[in-house]
Amino acid sequence: MAPFVRHFRSQRRFVPQSALLLGLLLLAMPLLSGCKLLDQRTFNPNAGKPPHPVIPPAPPGPPPRAPFLAVSEGTPESEFGPIVERAAKAALARKPNVLFVVQAFAPPQPTPDAQAQALTDVTRHLGALIAAHIEKAGAQTIQIEMHAITDPSATKPFVRVDVR
Secondary structure, three states: OOHHHHHHHHOOOOOHHHHHHHHHHHHHHHHHHHHOOOOOOOOOOOEEEOOOOOOOOOOOOOOOOOEEEEEEOOOHHHHHHOOOOOOOHHHHHHOOOOOOOEEEEOOOOOOHHHHHHHHHHHHHHHHHHHHHHHOOOOOOOEEEEEEEEEEOOOOOOOEEEOOO
C-alpha cells in the first residue's frame, strides 16, 4: 500500500518550483523588454514605407540641324564668295521662293555697348557680304532674312545661313 499512497501524496516541492520559475521570469522581464522584436523592418528598413517614384530625365532633343552655309570671320571674301553664290543658285534651282536666313553670331562682350558694337560689326562686315552674294546669285531682297545673335559658345564671330 505504500506505493499507492506515494502516488497520491501532494508534492510539496511543486509549489516552490513554480514560485522559483515565476521569480526568474519576473527578473528576466526587464532584460527582455530592451530587446527589439523581429519584424519586416529588421531585414529591410524601407519595408512598409510608400514608394518614391523615380522620374527619369527627359530624353534629349533632336540634334541641331547642320547649317546650309557657315562662314567664320577671317575667311577672305574671294574664298567664300563663289561658294555662297553656287550654293544659293542650287537652292534657288530646287525651290524658287526659298528663304535664306542669315544669322550673324558674336561672342559675348563685357559691356552692353561693346556687345551692340560687336553685333553691328559682324553684321556689316560679314553678314552683309554674304547677303550681297546671295542676291548676286539671283535671290530677291525679300528672300533674305538677317539676324544678329550673341552666342556664349562662340570664340570669334561667324555667320550661318539656313534655308526654309
